[in-house]
Amino acid sequence: xxPKIKPEVTPLLEEVQRLVxxxxxxxxxxxxxxxxxxxxxxxxxxxxxxxxxxxxxEQLMCLSRAYSxxxxxxxxxxxxxxxxxxxxxxxxxxxxxxxxxxxxxxxxGRDLLINIPKNRVFERPYLRKARGLAEPAxxxxxxxxxxxxxxxxxxVLLAPFTAFQALRxxxxxxxxxxxxxxxxxxxxxxxxxxxxxxxxWLFLIRFYP
Amino acid sequence: MLVRALYLSAIWxxxxxxxxxxxxxxxxxxxxxxxxxxxxAVILIxxxxxxFTFGRFFEIFGLSFFAFVFGLFWIVxxxxxxxxxxxxxxxxxxxxxxxxxxxxxxTAFSPxxxxxxxxxxxxxxxxxxxxxxxxxxxxxSLDVVCRIRWHRLVEKLEPVPGYMPMVSLQVPAYNxxxxxxxxxxxxxxxxxxxxxEVLVVDNNTPLQETWxxxxxxxxxLGPQFHCLHLDQxxxxxxGALNFAVTQTDPNAExxxxxxxxxxxxxxxxxxxxxxxADPQVAFVQTPQDYSDHHGDIFSESTxxxxxxxxxxxxxxxxxxxAIIFAGTMGLIRKSVLEEIGGxxxxxxxxxxxxxxxxxxxxxxxxYINRAFGSGLMPFNFEGLKKQRFRWCFGGIQLLKKHWEALxxxxxxxxxxxxxxxxxxxxxxxxxxxxxxxxxxxLFAFFLVLGALFNxxxxxxxxxxxxxxxxxxxxxxxxxHILRFLWVLRNRLKVSLGMAVATMYNFFSLGWAxxxxxxxxxxxxxxxxxxxxxxxxxxxxxxxxxVTQWETAIGLLCMLSGLLAFGSDQNWRTFSLCILLFWxxxxxxxxxxxxLLSLNNQAPLEVPVxxxxxxxxxxxxxxxxxxxxxFLIAAFSLIAFLPAPTNLPDYVRxxxxxxxxxxxxxxxxxxxxxxxxxxxxxxxxxxxxVESANCRARPRGGAExxxxxxxxxxxxxxxxxxxxxxxxxxxxxPDTNDHCWLWGMTATMTGSMEDIPIR
Numbered sequence: 001x002x003p004k005i006k007p008e009v010t011p012l013l014e015e016v017q018r019l020v021x022x023x024x025x026x027x028x029x030x031x032x033x034x035x036x037x038x039x040x041x042x043x044x045x046x047x048x049x050x051x052x053x054x055x056x057x058e059q060l061m062c063l064s065r066a067y068s069x070x071x072x073x074x075x076x077x078x079x080x081x082x083x084x085x086x087x088x089x090x091x092x093x094x095x096x097x098x099x100x101x102x103x104x105x106x107x108x109g110r111d112l113l114i115n116i117p118k119n120r121v122f123e124r125p126y127l128r129k130a131r132g133l134a135e136p137a138x139x140x141x142x143x144x145x146x147x148x149x150x151x152x153x154x155x156v157l158l159a160p161f162t163a164f165q166a167l168r169x170x171x172x173x174x175x176x177x178x179x180x181x182x183x184x185x186x187x188x189x190x191x192x193x194x195x196x197x198x199x200x201w202l203f204l205i206r207f208y209p
Numbered sequence: 210m211l212v213r214a215l216y217l218s219a220i221w222x223x224x225x226x227x228x229x230x231x232x233x234x235x236x237x238x239x240x241x242x243x244x245x246x247x248x249x250a251v252i253l254i255x256x257x258x259x260x261f262t263f264g265r266f267f268e269i270f271g272l273s274f275f276a277f278v279f280g281l282f283w284i285v286x287x288x289x290x291x292x293x294x295x296x297x298x299x300x301x302x303x304x305x306x307x308x309x310x311x312x313x314x315x316t317a318f319s320p321x322x323x324x325x326x327x328x329x330x331x332x333x334x335x336x337x338x339x340x341x342x343x344x345x346x347x348x349x350s351l352d353v354v355c356r357i358r359w360h361r362l363v364e365k366l367e368p369v370p371g372y373m374p375m376v377s378l379q380v381p382a383y384n385x386x387x388x389x390x391x392x393x394x395x396x397x398x399x400x401x402x403x404x405x406e407v408l409v410v411d412n413n414t415p416l417q418e419t420w421x422x423x424x425x426x427x428x429x430l431g432p433q434f435h436c437l438h439l440d441q442x443x444x445x446x447x448g449a450l451n452f453a454v455t456q457t458d459p460n461a462e463x464x465x466x467x468x469x470x471x472x473x474x475x476x477x478x479x480x481x482x483x484x485x486a487d488p489q490v491a492f493v494q495t496p497q498d499y500s501d502h503h504g505d506i507f508s509e510s511t512x513x514x515x516x517x518x519x520x521x522x523x524x525x526x527x528x529x530x531a532i533i534f535a536g537t538m539g540l541i542r543k544s545v546l547e548e549i550g551g552x553x554x555x556x557x558x559x560x561x562x563x564x565x566x567x568x569x570x571x572x573x574x575x576y577i578n579r580a581f582g583s584g585l586m587p588f589n590f591e592g593l594k595k596q597r598f599r600w601c602f603g604g605i606q607l608l609k610k611h612w613e614a615l616x617x618x619x620x621x622x623x624x625x626x627x628x629x630x631x632x633x634x635x636x637x638x639x640x641x642x643x644x645x646x647x648x649x650x651l652f653a654f655f656l657v658l659g660a661l662f663n664x665x666x667x668x669x670x671x672x673x674x675x676x677x678x679x680x681x682x683x684x685x686x687x688x689h690i691l692r693f694l695w696v697l698r699n700r701l702k703v704s705l706g707m708a709v710a711t712m713y714n715f716f717s718l719g720w721a722x723x724x725x726x727x728x729x730x731x732x733x734x735x736x737x738x739x740x741x742x743x744x745x746x747x748x749x750x751x752x753x754x755v756t757q758w759e760t761a762i763g764l765l766c767m768l769s770g771l772l773a774f775g776s777d778q779n780w781r782t783f784s785l786c787i788l789l790f791w792x793x794x795x796x797x798x799x800x801x802x803x804l805l806s807l808n809n810q811a812p813l814e815v816p817v818x819x820x821x822x823x824x825x826x827x828x829x830x831x832x833x834x835x836x837x838x839f840l841i842a843a844f845s846l847i848a849f850l851p852a853p854t855n856l857p858d859y860v861r862x863x864x865x866x867x868x869x870x871x872x873x874x875x876x877x878x879x880x881x882x883x884x885x886x887x888x889x890x891x892x893x894x895x896x897x898v899e900s901a902n903c904r905a906r907p908r909g910g911a912e913x914x915x916x917x918x919x920x921x922x923x924x925x926x927x928x929x930x931x932x933x934x935x936x937x938x939x940x941x942p943d944t945n946d947h948c949w950l951w952g953m954t955a956t957m958t959g960s961m962e963d964i965p966i967r
Contacts, residue, residue, distance in 0.1 A: 120546070125555050126553070184618050
């Protein structure tokens with residue numbers, strides 16, 4: 001949700017807009033400086049200051065700030081892209097500083113800190129994914145499967161435990177996917193248990209030939 | 210009965226495959242009548258052979274009926290294949306199924322101690338998985354060579370009038386020699402397409418002298434060329450490519466990835482972009498080609514090895530909309546790339562991973578089997594080994610991340626997963642296929658161990674070495690090698706010699722693949738292989754040193770085979786020796802190729818992308834060494850544990866082995882030799898197991914009279930009326946008593962004809 005503009009800043013921002021339209025950039029810049037100091041968290045203030053900024057570097061810095069405060073503003077995004085493009089034409093160096101789900105923060109060859117929009121949906125990296133509810137049940141299932149190859153006896157004991165785990169977790173699972181996963185674990189553990197019985201019999205008769 | 214059925218189906222399999230090898234690629238039409246005729250002919254010829262050797266009419270009839278119905282099913286299912294492909298596939302399935310059933314019975318009912326049984330179970334699982342993988346390879350080979358109707362094959366795309374969307378070509382570069390990238394950029398400047406930009410993304414190249422010239426070249430080539438240097442950038446190539454998307458022209462609809470060492474054909478975009486007129490098409494891939502193969506065995510076989518994937522696997526996958534985006538010489542729709550969240554920076558093979566996520570959303574992919582450019586191959590074996598390690602590691606990462614999306618229940622868990630059954634199959638087999646080399650190494654290890662224990666006369670059994678267990682796998686091995694050479698010759702249009710060289714080139718990388726599989730399982734994040742550092746300036750020594758593990762494994766296999774045969778010369782140790790030589794040759798090929806690659810002078814030093822943390826080969830191998838040590842220890846333990854003292858009752862469920870000599874044995878005359886006549890005329894049974902029960906009647910559960918031990922020789926005075934499952938009525942030494950000894954536990958010398966039936 002876009003925060004409301006502070007009432008004392010509104011006339012100042014309107015003035016900056018007017019001055020920019022009239023081409024009085026120096027005056028517009030002075031007013032925008034006041035606006036950003038009065039309301040440093042106001043993206044429009046930074047955006048308007050970028051319009052009046054005397055240098056490419058400052059323009060980039062202001063757009064970057066505006067974007068980090070409001071990543072949904074299409075105009076900011078577009079102008080930021082054009083500004084970065086211009087900068088990279090002069091100096092193609094960018095060093096990585098930091099990134100969020102929405103933008104990269106980079107340091108340019110001229111030591112400017114810039115936020116660059118990512119333009120894509122965020123996908124949580126695999127390694128940082130949260131563990132699923134069914135994961136403990138799957139772990140028991142893996143153990144049961146391994147135990148099946150160890151003469152089957154382990155699986156005779158572990159598979160029912162896995163099935164029990166799956167049923168227990170069913171009661172606390174919230175999502176449909178997890179419930180299905182747990183039913184699958186339950187079914188597979190029953191199958192493993194059924195297979196493990198003849199295998200463990202074959203294993204045990206080796207002790208009493 | 211099972212063994213007879215297995216031999217009969219093996220005959221059908223061999224017959225149908227041999228016919229396919231000769232005629233499978235030539236027959237370009239399909240006819241149901243012809244299919245039925247050929248199916249019947251294969252079954253009939255096999256039956257004739259069986260009838261005159263080991264067959265029983267009713268059994269042959271029953272199995273033939275089943276085979277015919279099964280064959281019919283596949284003839285109906287595989288409508289787009291010719292008759293040779295259909296019948297060979299049906300017979301391969303029958304033989305593989307019967308063999309797996311046979312080995313399962315052998316595993317279940319062989320007289321083994323508990324530890325041996327556990328190993329037998331594990332060995333059986335490995336064997337079954339390997340056979341399933343072989344089936345997958347067989348299917349792929351038949352699918353591309355015996356296919357007569359292609360549904361998604363596109364030779365050339367029709368231009369769509371007025372459709373010229375903006376394309377952003379991204380050229381990722383890392384530490385690339387400027388001469389190489391320059392050629393690539395010059396070729397891109399000549400593209401015959403009006404609406405494109407080129408974005409050169411150099412990531413993490415440490416020296417300014419290396420990357421600064423790129424900026425100059427981009428300026429020289431005009432405003433549509435842009436250069437970007439990313440410093441201390443995370444995520445390797447995919448990290449850089451993800452950032453590049455932010456810098457593409459907002460009007461760009463399509464993104465193309467071009468490796469920095471690729472010279473691109475001017476028609477690349479004009480020919481491929483029309484595919485995107487269909488909004489469902491998300492990416493298009495073309496084959497990768499290489500220009501630096503000079504006619505020597507190493508580079509030619511490496512070149513063919515690369516081509517195999519694009520000539521065999523990709524066309525087959527394309528028929529099921531299951532191709533992968535191969536990272537270079539492909540185009541991808543920008544909106545789809547943004548929709549899936551960009552390239553995965555965790556996965557080393559981010560291209561293949563992204564294609565799976567795209568297909569999961571139900572988009573279409575397209576493979577155009579025409580090369581639009583050529584790049585550079587690794588110029589020596591070390592580079593090739595590192596590259597294969599990286600690919601395999603990425604494949605395992607992909608499997609680890611997406612295994613659930615490939616399972617049969619994937620649709621229930623995630624209704625948004627739109628992967629079809631065929632897509633899931635291809636991606637799963639693609640990932641699991643890497644493990645074939647792990648199993649290959651394990652089999653080599655089991656064989657070496659078998660040879661060594663044989664040498665030490667310490668019989669460690671995890672499975673009785675029946676004739677069938679030696680013959681049928683050998684038949685499988687031979688037929689699958691022939692099938693591989695056949696598909697190489699047919700699809701790559703190479704000589705037999707080059708096909709063999711290409712096959713060995715594949716196998717010589719087995720060690721690197723094994724290491725990558727294990728690392729992929731135990732490591733969470735990306736690693737790259739670092740081969741041992743050399744202290745010497747000798748190139749030849751360096752070439753050997755980078756393949757020191759392969760050399761050691763190969764020589765160990767060959768040496769143990771020779772020793773096993775040298776110490777005990779019989780046909781079984783001979784078979785073992787041949788198998789070990791075959792296995793050894795796969796590993797010894799590595800140093801040979803490494804030495805051969807010495808002739809290749811790299812025109813320019815092109816680095817193989819090293820992503821992630823380095824892992825020393827010695828450190829990666831420690832897992833393999835640890836597993837081997839564990840297995841040796843466990844096997845030694847088996848040797849110390851007592852084997853069953855009596856022949857257990859359950860062995861009666863064992864499938865009775867069919868010795869190919871038996872029918873001859875029945876009719877054979879005693880041979881005249883210089884040994885005393887009595888030893889020839891008196892049939893003798895020699896006990897071959899640790900101990901065997903001698904029973905009151907010729908059946909497993911009958912009362913035990915005495916126990917006989919390994920090596921004991923007994924005079925045979927009678928036998929039962931069953932040549933397939935013989936029991937010998939023997940005289941107990943130093944007494945006047947007699948008992949029944951099961952034929953499986955002893956070998957018989959002398960003439961069977963002279964033994965009266967009791």
